[in-house]
Amino acid sequence: MFLYGFMQRAFQASLLISLIAPFLGLFLILRRQSLMADTLAHVSLAGVALGLLVSINPTWTNILMVIVIAVLLEYMRMLYRTYSEVSVAILMSSGMALALFLMSLNQGGTSLNINQFLFGSIVTISKEQVWILYLLAGFILCLYLIFRKAMYVMIFDEETAFTAGLPIKTMSILFNVLTGVTIAIIMPIVGALLVSAILIIPAAISMRLSRSFSSTILIGIPITLTGMLSGLVTSYEYGTPPGATITLILVTILAIIAIFKKLTQVFKLV
Amino acid sequence: MHYIKVAELAFHYEKQPVLTNISFELNPGDFVMLTGENGAAKTTLLRNVLGLLKPTTGQVSLSPKNRFGEKLTLGYVPQQVASFNVGFPSTVLELVNSGRYQRGKWFRKLNKDDKEQVRLALESVGMWDMRYKKIGELSGGQKQRISIARVFATDPDLFVLDEPTTGMDTKSREEFYKLLKHNSEVHGKGILMVSHDHEELRNYCNKHIELIRQEGLPWRCFSMDSCKELSKPHFSSL
Numbered sequence: 441m442f443l444y445g446f447m448q449r450a451f452q453a454s455l456l457i458s459l460i461a462p463f464l465g466l467f468l469i470l471r472r473q474s475l476m477a478d479t480l481a482h483v484s485l486a487g488v489a490l491g492l493l494v495s496i497n498p499t500w501t502n503i504l505m506v507i508v509i510a511v512l513l514e515y516m517r518m519l520y521r522t523y524s525e526v527s528v529a530i531l532m533s534s535g536m537a538l539a540l541f542l543m544s545l546n547q548g549g550t551s552l553n554i555n556q557f558l559f560g561s562i563v564t565i566s567k568e569q570v571w572i573l574y575l576l577a578g579f580i581l582c583l584y585l586i587f588r589k590a591m592y593v594m595i596f597d598e599e600t601a602f603t604a605g606l607p608i609k610t611m612s613i614l615f616n617v618l619t620g621v622t623i624a625i626i627m628p629i630v631g632a633l634l635v636s637a638i639l640i641i642p643a644a645i646s647m648r649l650s651r652s653f654s655s656t657i658l659i660g661i662p663i664t665l666t667g668m669l670s671g672l673v674t675s676y677e678y679g680t681p682p683g684a685t686i687t688l689i690l691v692t693i694l695a696i697i698a699i700f701k702k703l704t705q706v707f708k709l710v
Numbered sequence: 711m712h713y714i715k716v717a718e719l720a721f722h723y724e725k726q727p728v729l730t731n732i733s734f735e736l737n738p739g740d741f742v743m744l745t746g747e748n749g750a751a752k753t754t755l756l757r758n759v760l761g762l763l764k765p766t767t768g769q770v771s772l773s774p775k776n777r778f779g780e781k782l783t784l785g786y787v788p789q790q791v792a793s794f795n796v797g798f799p800s801t802v803l804e805l806v807n808s809g810r811y812q813r814g815k816w817f818r819k820l821n822k823d824d825k826e827q828v829r830l831a832l833e834s835v836g837m838w839d840m841r842y843k844k845i846g847e848l849s850g851g852q853k854q855r856i857s858i859a860r861v862f863a864t865d866p867d868l869f870v871l872d873e874p875t876t877g878m879d880t881k882s883r884e885e886f887y888k889l890l891k892h893n894s895e896v897h898g899k900g901i902l903m904v905s906h907d908h909e910e911l912r913n914y915c916n917k918h919i920e921l922i923r924q925e926g927l928p929w930r931c932f933s934m935d936s937c938k939e940l941s942k943p944h945f946s947s948l
Contacts, residue, residue, distance in 0.1 A: 656799040
């Protein structure tokens, strides 16, 4: 299996996604924006549908669309400050509606392409996609190293961060845009329906295991890698869809850890 | 010079006036107590001062520089911190360290002096031994203490504190007030603090602003009669 070029590319992509996912996932959870990844994935589909309709590379229309929506999401989060999930619900359904509308305008045999974006295919990843992932991973790691302190303060409490002189609005918009671009790039690999699971579940697992902020991110990397690699091998062996297999493995890890922690608590009490 | 200047401030929530005719100044070395009955818009006034809310009319200005001509640093302790839930993955030490970041450390490592300031801040609130605890596992009073420690770690020029002693016992409160008084009198820090402990606190601060309901004003609208000087400040910035 490791001799096949497509599997080598898939393993490289897994490694790179494992480096990115814990950062974005943890920040999304702590900003109470776990569903934002889903919203952006739905909107991404509209971007893909638009690209296919006007015969432009869907990756670029996709990135453009998520950037616009990521900015809009921040504006709506401010508008519905008390019930910020309202903005997620509105944009998620609008994105899906727009995707379906654009797809219906383009009846010329694009359902196969759309399916590819909907369910993903890590085994058909191209060399170009791997290179884009290398660039993205490098960019996100650099940003994290530079802005990790500012992000920590902002995530802890936005108002305190504002009084400390941080440009909260700009930082929020840039974070949303970065998340959107990441989703647009990894969506064809893992699929629009499961991209948020790959971002959120590893961070949720590491939050249960770790005590400190920095170790939460570090623990998240091997967890994502374990889920991605084992999911990939299982998918190859049994012919199951890779995105779904990876998600199920991650959910299983989460369940095992939750049970283990509960049992530890019970035995401590006895 | 003044750190805070509020002139003829009025604030409306959706056309409903809640604050009117508020004017005061806070200078280096001033320890100002802000009181008022429940719902007297004390927090709203603080949020206007901090720029988190925009006054409907009037002006609020925060000095951009401290008394040494350097950038003014501000330490804010809000009434509640939303991230204090069990899941937030951070140790007490990480949180208090973050108080030092705004002292020019956003992109630089904390040095020996920063770490010493953090240690002193944690010790001053009796939380040094708990520095490796996860913040979500702390009690309400302990959470309040580490919020205070974080502000002391910043060592700001201006403290803005919104009922910071909630959940503290009498002895801890007294120690905290003494520490604040020392900061204002000896180090010339400006302090604006919302509190319900009028009687206890008036022995430590030098000015008192009380938000009151005045005759002729709409029902939920508060104003201030004056900024009473309780004592002359020891500190002189001149």
